[in-house]
Amino acid sequence: MKIIARPPAFQYKKNHLLADSVPLAYLAERYGTPLYVYSASTIRDRYRTFENAFKRFPHTVCYSVKANSNLSLLKMLAKLGSGFDVVSGGELERVLHVSRKAAEKVVFSGVGKTAAEIDAALKANILIFNVESESELDLLAERAAKIKKKARIALRINPDVFADTHPYISTGLREHKFGVALSDVGDLYTRAAARKYLDVAGVSCHIGSQITTVEPFAKAMLRIAELVRALAANGHNIRYVDAGGGLGISYKSEDAEADNFEAKSSAYAHALHDSLGGLKVHLLLEPGRSIVAPAGALLSRVVVTKQNGKKRFVIVDAAMNDLLRPSLYGAYHEIVPVQLNQVLQMTKATSVVDVVGPVCETGDFFARDRELPHLHEGDLVAILDAGAYGMALSSNYNTRPRAAEVMVDGSGVTVVRKRETMKDLFRQET
Numbered sequence: 001m002k003i004i005a006r007p008p009a010f011q012y013k014k015n016h017l018l019a020d021s022v023p024l025a026y027l028a029e030r031y032g033t034p035l036y037v038y039s040a041s042t043i044r045d046r047y048r049t050f051e052n053a054f055k056r057f058p059h060t061v062c063y064s065v066k067a068n069s070n071l072s073l074l075k076m077l078a079k080l081g082s083g084f085d086v087v088s089g090g091e092l093e094r095v096l097h098v099s100r101k102a103a104e105k106v107v108f109s110g111v112g113k114t115a116a117e118i119d120a121a122l123k124a125n126i127l128i129f130n131v132e133s134e135s136e137l138d139l140l141a142e143r144a145a146k147i148k149k150k151a152r153i154a155l156r157i158n159p160d161v162f163a164d165t166h167p168y169i170s171t172g173l174r175e176h177k178f179g180v181a182l183s184d185v186g187d188l189y190t191r192a193a194a195r196k197y198l199d200v201a202g203v204s205c206h207i208g209s210q211i212t213t214v215e216p217f218a219k220a221m222l223r224i225a226e227l228v229r230a231l232a233a234n235g236h237n238i239r240y241v242d243a244g245g246g247l248g249i250s251y252k253s254e255d256a257e258a259d260n261f262e263a264k265s266s267a268y269a270h271a272l273h274d275s276l277g278g279l280k281v282h283l284l285l286e287p288g289r290s291i292v293a294p295a296g297a298l299l300s301r302v303v304v305t306k307q308n309g310k311k312r313f314v315i316v317d318a319a320m321n322d323l324l325r326p327s328l329y330g331a332y333h334e335i336v337p338v339q340l341n342q343v344l345q346m347t348k349a350t351s352v353v354d355v356v357g358p359v360c361e362t363g364d365f366f367a368r369d370r371e372l373p374h375l376h377e378g379d380l381v382a383i384l385d386a387g388a389y390g391m392a393l394s395s396n397y398n399t400r401p402r403a404a405e406v407m408v409d410g411s412g413v414t415v416v417r418k419r420e421t422m423k424d425l426f427r428q429e430t
């Protein structure tokens, strides 16, 4: 059995799994488990690679905060010049907290923006609002008029394209709650242009997440380009096209090994650009997962192993409250041992197991019927590709304090979120 991790963020050296150059076994000893571990160098590399793929086109990368909203991570991306895509007032607060200046590169998406969230974004002078309905358009016009501040807007189009991803994270079909149907959008642009405090500046779309081919993006962009031309013909001054996020990663090791993020980003950039067919617009990009997912792992320790009838269970100290993706989407995450025993590897000592957490739900699992090297009580495992939608989706279910998060950078380690205590959990309760 071939075991590979996720170089350069996570790789084996002399049978020990390292994050950059720090052994995960050391991190587990020092900071406890479950523990989120991120590689700063990998995040920076992936951001730069993505950014570089678009260098020939006028553009701004607006990292999607919801993928991983840790303040240190946001600060690091802000320093690299990243803008941000936010979907709530809370995410906007996070961005403003790490960099007031980043506000000028903030894109505000989301189907249910409240008046308070809109006011906060107006006050912060964000780059653009992606408006998703007629009601939101009216509300935004009203709030902007009230404080006499012009709001730059794009309408989020629902391009009605199918993307082959999990139904929960596909967003670009007519029946989804997101955006405005192409058939209705002309009237909305006319309505928007008539409002004194709205600056009609763009068109946006986001068709979903974990999309692994460029075709759906290209198809959506063709429809957007056509719309931009029609809007221009009607006298609208469309300067921005927001292509959303959604670029997928390979969660299976055999695919991840063959992945080349540079080539993927470049193919994506060219597909978008070709579809726009020479339109003179500023591209906005909202990648989340593709920047941070492979840069993170969830480190966990085996608590108990047990045999129930024919099934062998490996029960680890992380659970669905720490990493929800397998439970929520049936998502696949590679699980690798932290200490590789060469002898075991050579003798192919593997077993087929379910790796599960201790939470009282049958849906609390990380892997089912997975062939893994023999794991014993006390062994450490790393659940890979957990940098995106991992900690961000965590909860306190079963009164489990949330995991700590550490950022590794070369040989340096920084705790970027402390492990929660029972006191933290009780704080708001009476």
Ligand SMILES: *Cc1c(COP(=O)(O)O)cnc(C)c1O
Binding pocket: 064, 066, 067, 085, 087, 109, 110, 206, 208, 209, 210, 244, 245, 246, 247, 286, 287, 288, 289, 290, 388
């Ligand atoms: C979630 C989201 C993104 C990021 O998607 P990824 O798949 O993580 O790249 C971008 N834009 C919007 C509007 C989103 O909702």
